[in-house]
Amino acid sequence: MSSTEQGTSSAAPAEPTTAPESAAAPEVPESFYYVHGKDKVVHKVSAGALQHSALIHGMISNLGYTEEQAKANPFPFENIDGDILQMVVDWCNQHKGKPTPPEDTNLPKQKEKLFDLVLAVNYLEIKELLTYCCKQVAMMVKGKSPEEIREIWMIPTDAEDEAAEKEAKKRAGKEAAGETAAAAGDAK
Amino acid sequence: MPIRILSLPVKDLQYVINSMDVIDSISFSLCSKRTKNLVKASNRKIDFLRYPRRGTLHIFAQVRENFIRFNISTPESHYFNVFDSCIEFAQGKFWRKPEFTIGDWVSHILSIFNKSMVDDLVICDDCPIFFVDNVKQVFRKCEELRIRGNCSRQLTNSTFFKLAPISEQVNIGSNIFEDENDISKFMSLNLKTLIFDDFENPFRLTAGDLMSLNIEEVLMGTGNISERELNRFLKLWMKSNHRFDRKKLITQHSRVKYKEDQIFKGIKFEIVHEYYLLKREDGKELRAVLDYGFQIEFL
Numbered sequence: 001m002s003s004t005e006q007g008t009s010s011a012a013p014a015e016p017t018t019a020p021e022s023a024a025a026p027e028v029p030e031s032f033y034y035v036h037g038k039d040k041v042v043h044k045v046s047a048g049a050l051q052h053s054a055l056i057h058g059m060i061s062n063l064g065y066t067e068e069q070a071k072a073n074p075f076p077f078e079n080i081d082g083d084i085l086q087m088v089v090d091w092c093n094q095h096k097g098k099p100t101p102p103e104d105t106n107l108p109k110q111k112e113k114l115f116d117l118v119l120a121v122n123y124l125e126i127k128e129l130l131t132y133c134c135k136q137v138a139m140m141v142k143g144k145s146p147e148e149i150r151e152i153w154m155i156p157t158d159a160e161d162e163a164a165e166k167e168a169k170k171r172a173g174k175e176a177a178g179e180t181a182a183a184a185g186d187a188k
Numbered sequence: 189m190p191i192r193i194l195s196l197p198v199k200d201l202q203y204v205i206n207s208m209d210v211i212d213s214i215s216f217s218l219c220s221k222r223t224k225n226l227v228k229a230s231n232r233k234i235d236f237l238r239y240p241r242r243g244t245l246h247i248f249a250q251v252r253e254n255f256i257r258f259n260i261s262t263p264e265s266h267y268f269n270v271f272d273s274c275i276e277f278a279q280g281k282f283w284r285k286p287e288f289t290i291g292d293w294v295s296h297i298l299s300i301f302n303k304s305m306v307d308d309l310v311i312c313d314d315c316p317i318f319f320v321d322n323v324k325q326v327f328r329k330c331e332e333l334r335i336r337g338n339c340s341r342q343l344t345n346s347t348f349f350k351l352a353p354i355s356e357q358v359n360i361g362s363n364i365f366e367d368e369n370d371i372s373k374f375m376s377l378n379l380k381t382l383i384f385d386d387f388e389n390p391f392r393l394t395a396g397d398l399m400s401l402n403i404e405e406v407l408m409g410t411g412n413i414s415e416r417e418l419n420r421f422l423k424l425w426m427k428s429n430h431r432f433d434r435k436k437l438i439t440q441h442s443r444v445k446y447k448e449d450q451i452f453k454g455i456k457f458e459i460v461h462e463y464y465l466l467k468r469e470d471g472k473e474l475r476a477v478l479d480y481g482f483q484i485e486f487l
């Protein structure tokens with residue numbers, strides 16, 4: 001497995017810069033966890049940044065990993081593309097311990113990427129990022145006519161929906177008939 | 189490259205729909221039956237203190253010469269026009285749905301926002317009289333019917349009698365009772381609220397008009413009832429066994445201050461806090477407040 005450690009640079013500013021302050025409040029070492037997507041590239045993320053994801057936060061709480069165990073067993077997210085996971089990790093690092101702003105202009109502008117990001121963020125349960133992404137998706141059709149919206153979002157017409165439904169019913173009927181025939185064969 | 193929005197998980201799709209502005213969600217609802225149901229299911233709610241029916245969108249419909257202008261407050265104002273099989277959004281963008289009539293547009297708009305009726309139905313001065321019958325069929329019901337003050341006498345009269353039965357509240361902007369029209373015909377209708385709002389020609393009422401009152405609440409921005417007529421009405425009410433259920437009559441005009449001694453001349457009353465309380469032999473009570481205007485409540 002190839003491994004590139006990322007996210008460490010964003011953790012750096014949290015480290016104390018002046019000695020007197022650190023002497024007053026002893027620094028608690030930040031724990032890190034590891035995640036990888038479809039491309040198996042491992043990303044190092046601080047526990048603080050991962051707080052944004054209800055899914056990962058729940059996994060950490062339930063598993064009670066030590067840092068060594070976490071390093072040895074990165075959380076696998078095989079259904080998320082590497083570049084999308086990278087975007088999510090970057091966003092979590094950027095917004096670590098900060099109140100989320102009302103607008104986020106750093107989201108991808110490419111429609112396909114945004115769509116994949118929505119799916120990933122929904123899976124990882126990052127509510128704030130999901131809200132931004134959904135707003136961005138909604139902005140794609142701002143001021144567009146129904147015909148233009150249908151084209152941008154690939155919405156089937158009623159006739160196409162009906163045809164698909166008929167097809168699905170037909171297929172379900174055939175499958176049911178096949179199962180009945182197989183069951184009758186078994187009985188014989 | 190286009191994306192398949194309908195393959196998003198339902199929760200995300202609802203987030204997207206709720207992030208759209210009202211006009212975009214209407215356009216989206218027109219794409220197919222499925223998108224219409226999605227907009228309907230998003231059940232858009234708002235919290236807008238200005239309107240009495242909080243939590244829902246406020247829909248105004250203005251009936252104009254050959255189109256209906258919708259204005260939806262969320263509280264931002266979004267407007268669009270419908271006519272024949274067309275919908276016209278801001279920036280002059282048209283879209284045609286050939287199978288749609290004006291009635292279909294109205295049903296579609298009410299349906300996607302889960303409303304059984306429009307909040308305000310406004311009849312404008314350029315609405316043709318022959319169109320009023322269509323309006324009744326198209327809207328079926330409305331919270332408030334407003335007949336603008338600049339409408340002709342004929343349009344006001346026709347609209348009132350045809351559309352008042354489908355309205356919870358009626359607001360008339362011009363006094364059409366100066367000569368041939370009998371105001372008591374209006375007062376005897378079974379309405380919840382009637383508002384008279386003509387500042388140039390205040391509505392003149394008599395004791396007889398008030399006795400024929402069948403409306404739950406009458407609000408008169410500029411009513412004109414003399415102290416003598418009010419006294420006559422109160423005397424008639426005291427002597428009769430006429431029953432008013434939950435009726436309230438309010439008139440306000442700041443020119444003259446009502447004189448207590450003339451209004452209650454020959455009538456027994458008590459003063460309870462700031463109210464004048466009148467008690468009838470059958471136990472019925474009436475509460476009145478006087479100032480620059482008056483308010484009467486039948487208890």
